[in-house]
Amino acid sequence: MQADYGFAKKKLSIYIFGFSLCVLLTLTAFGAVIYPTFSKAATLGIIFTAALAQFLVQVICFLRLATETEQGVNNILSFIFTLVILITIISCSCWIMWSLNYHMMS
């Protein structure tokens, strides 16, 4: 009886597909910095987009996070909640620390 781990079954085709995408995205990001062709803002945009894209590719193709099973839904919900808290902590910390620096260190 196959246990419900909450992740879709790994398939070689999806793996290879995901791996190729990751290689592409990594090369794009590094390439944009090693061979600077765009403005700083545009380059930052490229590397952040590439990072987010690669994050999604790895989560969907490698981790195989999916909503097919009940446990999969549990996994995704807990992941989303963790990400929400994470983004809150990081962004509010930056905001607070910037504000403190601005008001107290001039």
Next chain:
Amino acid sequence: MLRELFFGKLTWEAIPYHSPIIMGAGLFMVAVVIITLGLITYFKFWTPLWKEWITSVDHKKIGIMYLILSGVMLLRGFSDVVLMRSQQALAAGSQLGYLPPEHYDQIFSAHGVIMIFFVVMPMMFALLNIALPLQIGARDVAYPFLNSLSFWLTFVGAMLCNASLVIGDFSNAGWTAYPPLSEMYYSPSVGVDYYIWSLQIAGIGTLLAGINFIVTILKMRCQGMTLMRMPIFVWSALCSMILVALAFPVLTVTLGLLFLDRSFGMHFFTDFSGGNPMMYINLIWIWGHPEVYILILPAFGVFSEVVATFSQKALFGYVTMVFALVIITFLSFLVWLHHFFTMGAGANVNAFFGLATMVIAIPTGVKVFNWLFTMYQGRIVLATPMLWVAAFFTTFAIGGMTGVMMAVPPVDFQVHNTLFLVAHFHNVLIGGALFGYFAGVIYWFPKAFGFRLNETWGKWAFACWIIGFYLAFMPLYVIGLDGFMRRVNHYANEVYQPYLIMAAIGALFVLFGVLFQIGQLIVSIRQRHLLADHTGDPWNGRTLEWSISSPAPLYNFAHIPAVADRDSFWGFKESHLGDGRIHPRELRYVDILLPKNTPAGFVIAMFTGILGFALVWEMPIPGAIGLIGAIATMILKTLDTHTEYYLDAETVKQTELSHLREILQCPTT
């Protein structure tokens, strides 16, 4: 050279010969340990202690051990109170009292750490362990071995904190250990290192327990128990454990970075070379605020259970209660800056967090009203747990109101770090969390031990606590508003002395309350046959834990129940009253799969303790022994495939039948 490898910085000078009070306390503690070991030997209890308690993975036994740890540490934390209150009552004007600042600082630091990490949290986990699996109709928690490991790691953390009393000293940077004071330059002694490692170790234990209970609640409920049919205590536990899982890693990082600063000369929180002490304060409160909600939410859960049971009425507004819990859980991550309004952030930042803090009071208020509505038109029984609930309503309301006052940044600028703040947080922690857990302990004591606690002694303890609490903290609100700062061991203006003397008298009343509680325990044990719970349902309860014998059998339920509604046991009693028949299906007993006891949790924790002590005193070889020992034990454990056994159906049948006989022999009321 060899000496350094084995003993690091540790020398005989670490023992505090020159401080009579500390030596006295330390010797007393050592004496207690020796007497305890002696008693165990005298009663030939070592074998059962090892086989049935230390190696136990049974949530019921682990819960009891958490309770014992909590009770013992309460005595240590409370002795800090006696010292502080007496010092402040004496040290006015030209009198300096008997505690110099360095010692006083260690006392309030230890007091905070012990009360939060080693009294309230263990008491909370005790109740979660004793009651929660029974409430959801489960045989145990999701990871019994991890449960044992969590307890022993917490125990080791507490023992490290206790060790600091006799070997070395403890931190004097407060329970939150702000840098730069907690950095190596200003705190060169091992005190802050003890603080770091006892909290890191206990923190890992707590984190593992958090994951354990989340999975237990989400995956091990009995058939038919949907999320919206769970007892509210289980909901409050779920929310609290989610907070544990998300907040404790922050503590791990924060203390880890402080350790790197102290031991490796890094610059996270130094005030030069690019460090930022405010970052520590930011991080520690990202953990610290959810931590106080971790402490209070299960207490709210206890109140829901106790109010419903002792009003003999279903909890009012179940769905609203659930929503309130979930909203509080989410919002508790959005308010942490209110702990440092005064530290220089701009008005926008302060306003955002001030508003969020005020908003979080709303769902809490909803809960209080729902409890009151539950009591309305109920048939109230004023047993001791209900007394604690009644006290909670007023006390927590006052504490909550002062909290909302301080949520307004301009007000907070006046009272930040005064005794007003101290009174507020003790108000909500004692009036909210502690009263709740006391109620919970009395409520679930029969389920854990098989007999109730003596009501009279309980009521005397309650009376002393209530009077003591108000006497101790109301004066602090007054002088705090006047500007009396916290953490001072002496003050020049004698006009404050009468208030502090009143506070000291309050502490004395609380001391009597604690003594009455100890007395209650002793008297109840002696009267245990009179107070025995024969039916398993001493309070005419509503939830599943009251449907089995007291104490609960090893396997909890002979047949995992199937429920169709909330408060299913109450419904079962209502519909079966007068039935008096035993249904044949219930007489078929099966073998029950149970986890085997294992020493691994205890052993890993002990090695971790050695590692912790070695890190404090920079002892390379003991540190290596601790690390390698812990890892080796973990690997050996993974090779152990015989972790479960079957309890045969015949034993189950005999246990169940003897319980049924016990019920039948009870006089009907």
Next chain:
Amino acid sequence: MSHDLALAEHQHAESASIDVFGFWLYIMTDCILFGCLFASFLVLNLPGAAGPDLKSYLNLRDVLLETFLLLISNFVFGLAILSSYKNSVKKVQGWLALSFLLGASFVFLELREFAQLAQEGFRWDLSGKASSFFALVGTHGFHVSCGLFWIAVMICQLPFIQTDIAQRRLTYLGLFWNFLDIVWIFVFTLVYLTGAL
């Protein structure tokens, strides 16, 4: 013995699901842990912070190589899991060993990078910037090292444990290994690439 075989099998499969969920939750807590390290890094690297920038010490080609080593190691681990579906212990051990080698090369390169940085003066006790760099990247490297130790233990243990337990443990390790690669995406983006601009 009157215990229900079907029930026991159901409990067993249930327990696998329960176990993996718990490990997933642990990974969530590890996310928060890394999140705080990222937050500290970002805060201590706000413009105007004291101390030299990482920029002048950076060698992006080395970082690219490290990235590929970890990525391929992650992919190879997936191949190990696919082999485990076919129940061939030797193949799984083989892929795990390759994954180990790639991961170990990653750690080796990273340690070499740290040693070079220290030699050139970018030491961890130099400034807040430097400390946060070493803490973030170092913690990731420490996690990878623990993962390598675990892979090694797993390779040794595999012939001696039951198939379903082996699959469960490979799943945990796979989640952990994958998670580390995901964190690395953010490390190289926020620390190295942003730092080089």
